[in-house]
Amino acid sequence: MTSEQYNICVRQFADRVFRFVIKNIRNEADARDIVQQSFEKLWVKHETVEFEKAKSYLFTTAYHTLIDWTRKNSRMDVVEQTPEVVMGSNHYNRFELKDSLNSALQQLSNIQKEVILLRDYEGYSYKEIAGITGISESQVKVYIFRARKNMHKILTQMEKTG
Amino acid sequence: MSINKINYEQFAMDYLEGNLNGQQLRDMEQFLERHPDIKKELEEMELFYLEADEDIVFDQKESLIKETEPEAIIVSGYRKWWLMSSIAVFLIFAITLFMLNMDVDKVHSSDETMVEQKTITSEKQQPSVTIDNNEAITNNDEINTPEEGSNREIIIEKNQEKVVEIKEDVNNDNFIPNSNPIQKEQPVARQAPQSVPTEINPQTPTPEQSKKNEEPVIFAGTDTSSRTTESENNANPKVKHKTESTPIASVELEPIFSETSITKPMEDMQLEVDEQFEIVKVKETRLQKLGLFPEGKRIINRSTLKSVLIPESFASKD
Numbered sequence: 001m002t003s004e005q006y007n008i009c010v011r012q013f014a015d016r017v018f019r020f021v022i023k024n025i026r027n028e029a030d031a032r033d034i035v036q037q038s039f040e041k042l043w044v045k046h047e048t049v050e051f052e053k054a055k056s057y058l059f060t061t062a063y064h065t066l067i068d069w070t071r072k073n074s075r076m077d078v079v080e081q082t083p084e085v086v087m088g089s090n091h092y093n094r095f096e097l098k099d100s101l102n103s104a105l106q107q108l109s110n111i112q113k114e115v116i117l118l119r120d121y122e123g124y125s126y127k128e129i130a131g132i133t134g135i136s137e138s139q140v141k142v143y144i145f146r147a148r149k150n151m152h153k154i155l156t157q158m159e160k161t162g
Numbered sequence: 163m164s165i166n167k168i169n170y171e172q173f174a175m176d177y178l179e180g181n182l183n184g185q186q187l188r189d190m191e192q193f194l195e196r197h198p199d200i201k202k203e204l205e206e207m208e209l210f211y212l213e214a215d216e217d218i219v220f221d222q223k224e225s226l227i228k229e230t231e232p233e234a235i236i237v238s239g240y241r242k243w244w245l246m247s248s249i250a251v252f253l254i255f256a257i258t259l260f261m262l263n264m265d266v267d268k269v270h271s272s273d274e275t276m277v278e279q280k281t282i283t284s285e286k287q288q289p290s291v292t293i294d295n296n297e298a299i300t301n302n303d304e305i306n307t308p309e310e311g312s313n314r315e316i317i318i319e320k321n322q323e324k325v326v327e328i329k330e331d332v333n334n335d336n337f338i339p340n341s342n343p344i345q346k347e348q349p350v351a352r353q354a355p356q357s358v359p360t361e362i363n364p365q366t367p368t369p370e371q372s373k374k375n376e377e378p379v380i381f382a383g384t385d386t387s388s389r390t391t392e393s394e395n396n397a398n399p400k401v402k403h404k405t406e407s408t409p410i411a412s413v414e415l416e417p418i419f420s421e422t423s424i425t426k427p428m429e430d431m432q433l434e435v436d437e438q439f440e441i442v443k444v445k446e447t448r449l450q451k452l453g454l455f456p457e458g459k460r461i462i463n464r465s466t467l468k469s470v471l472i473p474e475s476f477a478s479k480d
Contacts, residue, residue, distance in 0.1 A: 018220035120212035
């Protein structure tokens with residue numbers, strides 16, 4: 001990959017990597033640092049990384065950086081807030097549902113959050129997520145199933161409590 | 163792989179998303195029939211999908227941008243091999259073409275040298291020409307006035323029809339044979355026929371004598387029987403037959419073509435006529451000394467001169 005192609009990656013993927021990271025750690029400054037580190041690692045390896053695989057390389061790097069950051073910051077598992085909007089299946093507008101989903105997302109485990117973000121935000125296949133996270137494809141399917149099942153429970157609970 | 167309560171989760175998402183088919187779909191349906199609680203859970207499960215928040219952007223992209231530099235073409239594997247092979251083939255072709263052009267240039271150069279040499283001999287009229295082995299190369303029809311300051315002596319070799327020696331005098335008016343010659347090529351000294359009786363010409367004038375007369379001279383060998391070839395391009399009014407023997411006569415050629423210039427009839431000279439000779443003017447020569455001609459300049463036909471130079475006729479006259 002040339003330096004020009006690297007710059008294309010910055011313009012195309014920086015926002016998406018940042019969203020993926022900040023949805024996991026909810027710390028904007030740390031999320032920027034992780035994005036910076038991820039692109040710096042890509043730049044160091046840019047001559048050996050093919051342009052077509054740059055996106056996967058970026059998300060893989062960001063994921064592992066995120067894991068390292070999580071290990072250093074146990075606050076990752078803290079549930080920050082209780083959803084203020086109770087969500088019913090078909091009774092909430094788009095913005096309310098969006099906020100509820102984000103709230104439910106934060107109640108998931110790290111691995112569930114990571115794989116479901118890669119699946120829903122970036123549209124990666126189970127196999128691709130397995131490649132990024134380093135876990136098996138079957139495990140990815142299990143984590144995603146559990147993530148959706150938990151979100152359903154959380155949102156249902158929000159609706160009942162709301 | 164049979165589906166059970168331990169592993170059913172890895173098939174659950176594909177079942178919910180409708181991605182199971184064939185045997186796996188039948189196995190999943192059988193499993194759900196055996197476990198109605200799980201079937202109810204899946205039927206009531208509402209799938210929520212997250213959407214990316216486009217409002218969240220990374221505002222420090224410029225800090226990640228790197229300066230682009232002209233980079234070498236990164237090639238690998240067979241592409242690199244093909245690239246190197248193509249370059250090698252191109253270089254071989256270019257070198258071959260270059261070498262061929264060099265050979266053509268050499269040929270042209272040698273041809274041009276020959277042409278230039280011939281041009282020099284043809285353009286610059288020489289006041290004196292030395293002919294080896296009695297080669298008659300004069301043709302007075304082409305004689306021009308000698309170029310000023312280019313009094314030269316040219317030696318022409320038999321059967322090669324090329325100039326092998328060009329000798330140039332410093333002063334055109336004072337021609338000195340064999341003085342300060344400009345050697346274009348080593349003159350080929352050819353052995354003159356030994357049939358020339360040198361004792362017949364004890365007072366044969368030498369080039370030095372011609373120098374005293376300040377007149378270009380012709381040194382003609384005595385063996386005229388071998389004069390069978392004639393050069394086409396000789397236009398020099400002064401021709402010298404260069405031989406190893408002593409010249410027997412010194413005459414001056416003049417571009418006089420009119421037979422009316424002959425002041426003395428050839429019959430009176432009792433000389434034979436040879437068509438290969440042109441009009442010549444005799445000044446003070448051995449012929450005069452021998453009493454063949456009266457004093458002063460005489461215009462004779464070259465053929466008569468040839469006849470004079472024939473030893474038998476000369477001896478008879480002598």
